[in-house]
Amino acid sequence: MTIRFDGQVAIVTGAGGGLGREHALALAARGAKVVVNDLGGARDGSGGSATAAEAVVAEIEAAGGEAMANAASVTDAAAVEAMVAEVMARWGRIDILVNNAGILRDKSFAKMELADFRLVMDVHLMGAVHCTKAVWDIMRAQNYGRIVMTTSSSGLFGNFGQANYGAAKMALVGLMQTLAIEGAKNDIRVNALAPTAHTRMTEDLQGLPLEALGPELVTPGLLYLVSRDAPTRAILAAGAGGFERAYVTLTQGDFAVGPDAPEQVAARFDAISDRENEIVPDMGAAQGMIELTKAQKHHKL
Known part of the structure; x- marks a missing residue:
């Protein structure tokens, strides 16, 4: 059966370019009304402009879809709540939230300033918290919701120079695990996507076959994770057309007590x-x- 989103409303954060843009375009192409949220800043989080979000909205509208632009920073809880209120006033429901917004402040831990650690945590983790909190009661009242956290192999498995980014991305997995449990009774399904794609976030990496790492090759996984038949509590890795599951597992272990x-x-x-x-x-x-x-x-x- 073809996955469609007719009559549904989706919010995609960080949707002015890269993965977020592909997610927004694909959701719109399959019938969703899409909120294209993007602060319009540089990849380190500096600056800001609604231009990027507006350009994606123009693409969606040119293709016959329906969308609205929003330039709220996900770090600003009040601005996020205002965005959600605007969406509800216009379309009356919110079915899908894709927490995709992110920045990089890469340095080895020895050289990293605490301010850079805090900012990355604020955008990735608290940004997702702000957006999810703002839509949570709406989805509970609807008895329907699909939420995706964007995690990373850097969080799941580690990566040199990304202690801040990795910590934030693994924290999102913990958030997903609990929200999936709490949302189950209201059919709110919460999953995590770990993408590998060439975007401006990876432009400094060397040795990757960039032509095989288009963000559009990740989006099919995202579409499944926000579909009506989506799983819940899944960590889906995706890149270059490959899809894998990652798990947090527990061994049977052994027993040890006593002075020794x-x-x-x-x-x-x-x-x-x-x-x-x-x-x-x-x-x-x-x-x-x-x-x-x-x-x-x-x-x-």
């Missing part, structure tokens, strides 16, 4: 790390249950 417990942990670390029968927990309490089961077995011996 530290030495037992050291001696059994391979067993603790053994990935056979590892699980993807339904929620954080699963860790405690596994640990308590070990303790019960020990004390019954």
